[in-house]
Amino acid sequence: MEYIKHYEKNFSDLLKTSDIDHAKQNSFDFFSKSGFPIKKKGDERWKYLDLRSLEKTFYSTDYDNDNLTINFDSIGLDKSNIISVNNGVPKYESLEGIEIIPNELYTPIFSFSEDEFLSLNTSLSSKHLLLKVNSKFNGKVLNIVYISDSEKEILECPRIFIEVEQNVELTVNEIFISSDAVNLKLPVIEIILNENSKVFHNLVFQSSFTENNFKFTRVDQKEDSFYKLTSFSNSSLLAANDIKVGLNGKNSECDLKGLYFTTLNSQFNTHVVVEHNVPYTKSNQYFKGILSDNSRAVFSGKIYVEKNAQKAYAEQKDLNLVMSKGAEIDTKPGLEIYADDVECYHGATAGHVDESTLYYMMTRGIDKKSATQMLVNGFATEIINEITDEKLRSFAQKQSDDILPSLSFDL
Amino acid sequence: MDKILEIKNLKASVTETEEKILNGLNLSIGKGETHAIMGPNGGGKSTLVNVIAGKDSYSVDSGEIEFFSEDLIEMEVDERAKKGIFMAFQYPSEIPGVRPWQFIKASVDSKRKFLGEKELSVREFSKIYDENIKIVGMNQDLMKRSLNEGFSGGEKKRNEVFQMLMLEPQLALLDETDSGLDVDALKSVGDVVNRMRNNERSFLIVTHYQRLLDHIKPDFVHVLIKGKIVESGGYELVKKIEENGYESFV
Numbered sequence: 314m315e316y317i318k319h320y321e322k323n324f325s326d327l328l329k330t331s332d333i334d335h336a337k338q339n340s341f342d343f344f345s346k347s348g349f350p351i352k353k354k355g356d357e358r359w360k361y362l363d364l365r366s367l368e369k370t371f372y373s374t375d376y377d378n379d380n381l382t383i384n385f386d387s388i389g390l391d392k393s394n395i396i397s398v399n400n401g402v403p404k405y406e407s408l409e410g411i412e413i414i415p416n417e418l419y420t421p422i423f424s425f426s427e428d429e430f431l432s433l434n435t436s437l438s439s440k441h442l443l444l445k446v447n448s449k450f451n452g453k454v455l456n457i458v459y460i461s462d463s464e465k466e467i468l469e470c471p472r473i474f475i476e477v478e479q480n481v482e483l484t485v486n487e488i489f490i491s492s493d494a495v496n497l498k499l500p501v502i503e504i505i506l507n508e509n510s511k512v513f514h515n516l517v518f519q520s521s522f523t524e525n526n527f528k529f530t531r532v533d534q535k536e537d538s539f540y541k542l543t544s545f546s547n548s549s550l551l552a553a554n555d556i557k558v559g560l561n562g563k564n565s566e567c568d569l570k571g572l573y574f575t576t577l578n579s580q581f582n583t584h585v586v587v588e589h590n591v592p593y594t595k596s597n598q599y600f601k602g603i604l605s606d607n608s609r610a611v612f613s614g615k616i617y618v619e620k621n622a623q624k625a626y627a628e629q630k631d632l633n634l635v636m637s638k639g640a641e642i643d644t645k646p647g648l649e650i651y652a653d654d655v656e657c658y659h660g661a662t663a664g665h666v667d668e669s670t671l672y673y674m675m676t677r678g679i680d681k682k683s684a685t686q687m688l689v690n691g692f693a694t695e696i697i698n699e700i701t702d703e704k705l706r707s708f709a710q711k712q713s714d715d716i717l718p719s720l721s722f723d724l
Numbered sequence: 725m726d727k728i729l730e731i732k733n734l735k736a737s738v739t740e741t742e743e744k745i746l747n748g749l750n751l752s753i754g755k756g757e758t759h760a761i762m763g764p765n766g767g768g769k770s771t772l773v774n775v776i777a778g779k780d781s782y783s784v785d786s787g788e789i790e791f792f793s794e795d796l797i798e799m800e801v802d803e804r805a806k807k808g809i810f811m812a813f814q815y816p817s818e819i820p821g822v823r824p825w826q827f828i829k830a831s832v833d834s835k836r837k838f839l840g841e842k843e844l845s846v847r848e849f850s851k852i853y854d855e856n857i858k859i860v861g862m863n864q865d866l867m868k869r870s871l872n873e874g875f876s877g878g879e880k881k882r883n884e885v886f887q888m889l890m891l892e893p894q895l896a897l898l899d900e901t902d903s904g905l906d907v908d909a910l911k912s913v914g915d916v917v918n919r920m921r922n923n924e925r926s927f928l929i930v931t932h933y934q935r936l937l938d939h940i941k942p943d944f945v946h947v948l949i950k951g952k953i954v955e956s957g958g959y960e961l962v963k964k965i966e967e968n969g970y971e972s973f974v
């Protein structure tokens with residue numbers, strides 16, 4: 314394959330400038346063997362998406378501009394506690410309560426062979442940001458803002474690793490700023506929650522009709538830790554929200570929620586795995602989609618309960634509103650349970666706006682279009698309200714308010 | 725007396741199945757009048773009120789429906805509402821993520837705009853809203869939830885009556901608003917109807933029970949069986965139904 318040769322060249326250039334790294338080499342070998350997961354048989358995660366465009370563009374790994382300016386006022390975020398990721402390169406100014414972990418002490422919490430995109434990120438990512446959050450940062454907010462420019466087609470492989478010390482609580486906001494860059498983004502964030510720590514993670518994708526963004530979140534939870542992720546995605550050309558949480562300590566709990574709007578010809582993939590690896594763990598997955606035009610969304614979720622993970626409680630739900638004839642949702646909830654004393658619930662729906670509810674609203678003098686918008690907004694708001702950071706929540710609500718009037722409902 | 729609603733020889737069916745439900749129904753309601761419709765289950769009472777409100781899962785096959793001498797049949801549901809028709813539902817919908825305040829504000833705004841009246845300020849609106857909540861005896865905490873979500877049957881009915889108060893219709897259609905209500909709730913529904921009655925406003929009240937009508941004392945009572953009004957009279961007709969059932973009308 315032509316594009317694999319292209320990345321081979323990039324990879325060997327990278328090797329010239331750094332020490333030999335076996336992990337990177339193995340990872341690249343894995344990628345060059347399998348390539349992008351295009352129409353891969355038996356691959357529930359990617360098989361419903363059209364990824365062919367990825368073969369045609371030869372993305373460069375040459376970061377020539379990492380000094381972009383961010384208009385913080387437009388997001389309403391404070392300028393403090395910001396990590397900006399410019400064309401894939403994380404920029405960090407020291408923050409009280411956050412230490413840098415030396416490279417040699419770092420081991421990823423996932424395996425590169427999990428996924429082709431992850432293997433490419435592993436082999437080509439040159440700048441890792443490895444952070445340890447201690448009690449001095451307790452109760453604070455860390456903002457990670459991704460921004461790109463449109464000079465050329467760049468492959469972005471940022472990697473941010475955050476280890477949260479015992480008993481520390483923090484908010485992590487990640488925002489992808491809309492741009493007309495034509496990059497391929499493969500951002501990876503890893504979070505380790507040590508005993509009794511709490512992380513409130515909010516993730517907002519602003520709409521971009523030129524970029525491909527495959528976003529990976531990997532979480533490792535120790536005893537008594539709590540992790541909450543709320544994501545909001547406004548349609549992108551081709552994007553993924555890929556989440557894996559390991560509940561590896563007793564009484565650990567995660568709450569994963571997300572809302573995806575897809576419009577025009579955008580494609581969005583949500584992939585969630587929660588692994589209950591020890592007894593007394595709890596998880597919740599609650600996702601919603603609003604699909605219009607000729608867009609496509611995929612939800613594949615899995616609850617995995619290890620044999621000894623008794624008393625696990627797990628829920629998973631994916632609800633979709635399909636607004637147009639041309640829109641398509643593939644939703645695949647999945648359970649893999651090896652313990653016997655567990656409580657698991659899962660369900661998925663795909664439906665249209667309820668006609669009798671619309672009628673009810675119209676008998677109050679609300680016209681059909683406004684009634685539909687109000688219903689869709691109500692559907693969306695339930696998830697948006699879960700964004701724990703107030704500024705990000707109003708940013709997401711505003712995004713949603715802006716999309717709603719432009720949605721076409723042609724059923 | 726001025727007519728509000730004039731229905732002549734109305735035949736209507738279920739759109740999907742073409743099942744005929746209303747078989748030549750006549751009904752005339754004047755300004756300020758309160759009419760009650762009684763009848764056995766499945767007779768077509770809900771169909772009638774929904775046809776007046778404009779639900780498109782019913783088709784009007786023939787006949788006339790005029791509201792203030794204007795043909796209603798082709799009119800959109802929301803336009804009928806803005807012109808003054810209100811329906812309290814037998815089974816009100818639940819609307820996730822939409823707050824009662826937001827919903828009724830949108831309704832009132834929409835109606836006022838249509839009638840060329842100026843929009844109420846949030847303050848003016850809130851004042852009326854709070855007063856009406858008290859009048860209906862709605863639980864304040866419920867009104868902080870999504871509309872009708874987690875409301876009991878009785879609370880949903882009270883909420884319908886509350887919306888009626890807010891929208892001040894010319895013609896209010898109440899479809900079994902009294903079913904599933906306890907004595908106190910029933911009294912409060914009756915009180916609201918009585919307080920809203922005036923020379924300009926008319927009611928069409930569908931019910932199975934004498935209880936509510938004892939409270940309201942309607943001007944006219946009709947018996948609807950198999951898609952037709954088979955008997956009309958005054959309040960005394962309620963007694964007759966209570967004593968003899970509907971068999972005597974067939």
Ligand SMILES: Nc1ncnc2c1ncn2[C@@H]1O[C@H](COP(=O)(O)OP(=O)(O)O)[C@@H](O)[C@H]1O
Pocket residue numbers: 738741743745763764765766767768769770771772781
């Ligand atoms: N949407 C519908 N689809 C199919 N049948 C209907 C529908 N609505 C009403 N019907 C039928 O029409 C008849 C009259 O129903 P309805 O108007 O609800 O009676 P009532 O309110 O007097 O109890 C019943 O036989 C009912 O089954």
Ligand SMILES: [Mg+2]
Pocket residue numbers: 769770771814900
């Ligand atoms: Mg009925």
